[in-house]
Amino acid sequence: MRLAVPNKGRLHDPTIDLLERAGLHLENGAARKLYADTVDPEVTILFARAADIPEYVADGAADLGITGYDQYREADVGTVAELLDLEFGRCRLVLASPEDGDINAVEDLAGKTVATEFPTVTRQFFDERGLEPAIVEVTGATELTPHVEMADAIVDITSTGTTLKMNRLAVIEEVLSSSVRLFAREDVLEDPKVQEIRTALSSVLAADGKRYLMMNVPRDRLEDVREVIPGMGGPTIMDIANGGGESVAVHAVVDEREVFETITEVKKAGASDILVTEIERLVE
Helix, strand or coil, X not given: CEEEEECCCCXXXXXXXXXXXXXXXXXXXXXXXXXXXXXXXXXXXXEECHHHHHHHHHHCCCCEEEEEHHHHHHHCXXXXXXEEECCCCCEEEEEEEXXXXXXXXXXXXXXXXXXXXXXXXXXXXHHCCCCCCEEEECCCCHHHHHHHCCCCEEEEEECCCHHHHHCCEEEEEEXXXXXXXXXXXXXXXXXXXXXXXXXXXXXXXXXXXEEEEXXXXXXXXXXXXXXXXXXXXXXXXXXXXXXXXXXXXXXXXXXXXXXXXHHHHHHHCCCEEEEEEECCCCCC
């Protein structure tokens, strides 16, 4: 099973980190390599440009791919399916024009020129609105094109909006919301290994922001403690070895933001020996 991942750029390190956390440890490193083995002898990592990954998957060079949804939409390949939102690399593709210009709405671009690194997505956006501006494809510094009279507006990626503001550009409308996703070729969707990889990655995402609480609770205070634990599906309760039956062990998964308050409340309710640990993976 071949999994294509970004070979560099802002998506590379978070992707490798996610794979490592999911248990797909790389055996022979990622630096300046085209591929790497993993601890799973059936899974090989291929390194490619983020923009090329959808085509790698569609053409069969890879079975799965991790890249941005914006890159998937721009590639416009029809045999690739989205399996999982990996919840990082969030950004927006926006239509923007000079703050002091006369382009204030999408309709104002009829007969005008738009510069972008995403011509396919941009054409689809305007087609849906019945407009046909001239699309100029550029490969960088898109935000400069209105100021050198190459275009009247741009369609470009933004995360915080800072670069647009620095270049005196105002957002007219959002074209696309994007994040990094796991994609697979449609003919391998039912492959057990594909499902294993999806489950491994989703288990890491499920564990993010969660903590595991363990505590001892007198049996006669159990209901009081149970009422204040915001656990997933309720706490797990177990007898304590050599505990004489007077106390039980209570385990629960809680949101990280609720840990402080939960500890305070369970102590008031009679819990002791409270332990909080991080969770690496959570298979739901």
